[in-house]
Amino acid sequence: MKKLPVTRYPLPFLLFSFLLFTLLPTFAFAQQPHQHPKNRPLPTPQVGENPKVFFEVRFGPTIDWFSPTSYVIKRESVKAGFLAGVGVDVAVVEKRFLYVTTGVMFKYLQGEITFANQYSLLDTVFTTPNAKRTYQTMYLTIPTGIMFRTPPSKNCVFMGKVGLYHSFKVSGTQFDKFELPEKDANYYITKSTEPNKDAALFAEAGYAGVGFEYILGNRTRVFTHIDYNCQFNYFGHDARKDLQFKSIVHSLHIMFGFLF
Numbered sequence: 001m002k003k004l005p006v007t008r009y010p011l012p013f014l015l016f017s018f019l020l021f022t023l024l025p026t027f028a029f030a031q032q033p034h035q036h037p038k039n040r041p042l043p044t045p046q047v048g049e050n051p052k053v054f055f056e057v058r059f060g061p062t063i064d065w066f067s068p069t070s071y072v073i074k075r076e077s078v079k080a081g082f083l084a085g086v087g088v089d090v091a092v093v094e095k096r097f098l099y100v101t102t103g104v105m106f107k108y109l110q111g112e113i114t115f116a117n118q119y120s121l122l123d124t125v126f127t128t129p130n131a132k133r134t135y136q137t138m139y140l141t142i143p144t145g146i147m148f149r150t151p152p153s154k155n156c157v158f159m160g161k162v163g164l165y166h167s168f169k170v171s172g173t174q175f176d177k178f179e180l181p182e183k184d185a186n187y188y189i190t191k192s193t194e195p196n197k198d199a200a201l202f203a204e205a206g207y208a209g210v211g212f213e214y215i216l217g218n219r220t221r222v223f224t225h226i227d228y229n230c231q232f233n234y235f236g237h238d239a240r241k242d243l244q245f246k247s248i249v250h251s252l253h254i255m256f257g258f259l260f
Helices: 011-030
Strands: 053-068 074-077 079-091 098-121 124-149 156-179 188-190 202-215 221-238 243-259
Touching: 053 074, 053 098, 053 221, 079 124, 079 243, 098 156, 098 221, 098 243, 124 202, 124 221, 156 221, 202 243
Parallel strands: none
Antiparallel strands: 053 079, 053 243, 074 098, 079 098, 098 124, 124 156, 156 188, 156 202, 202 221, 221 243
16 A cells, blocks of 8 residues: 655744644733723712811900909909910711810900908098909910810801810909099099909819801811800908908800811
């Protein structure tokens, strides 16, 4: 029998064929579009959402009046003062409507009382029933309390607060005005100012207030607050009887400022 001729392929051709049939399916699969998982968008905070921490600058006038506990000493008039300071509010619940608040302030307090007193003028000692004494005292005050804030609505937030003022006397002065006997009732002599040694060195007070905040940005706000403050221990001196008297001090604080 006649043998059929055997076709022999060169080695380079065999290698090329092997690589072609091995890599072609892989190459074709790699050309298929790869589906990348979509990234989940990060949650965007709402504009004006109550932040967890507020820093605060506050200032404003005060309206102060004394309520002496002695019946022989009476309040004469309402006086004006001022306060200024900084503070911080920290949220204590996840929904950020309840905050603890503290800070440091300088508070200038005035009060005026009327009582009978003895004075010496031109070597003459006399008693006047309507001596007026004005107290002026500067306190370093540390407020501590809690604050409630409503959720922001149309850039507006309403709040309420309660707490305590812990005050340390920094300085103080006082002066008297009194009538001369047999003179017109509107004619007064004012004594020179002297250091106020009778005011309480440490004064404790309670406060409660309401306020309004307007949102300028995510963290920046302007505000106004009205607080009622009751100081439990202010001491004065009845010179005629050489006795100290105790007085409660009532105050309205009208505060303005901004938060950031």
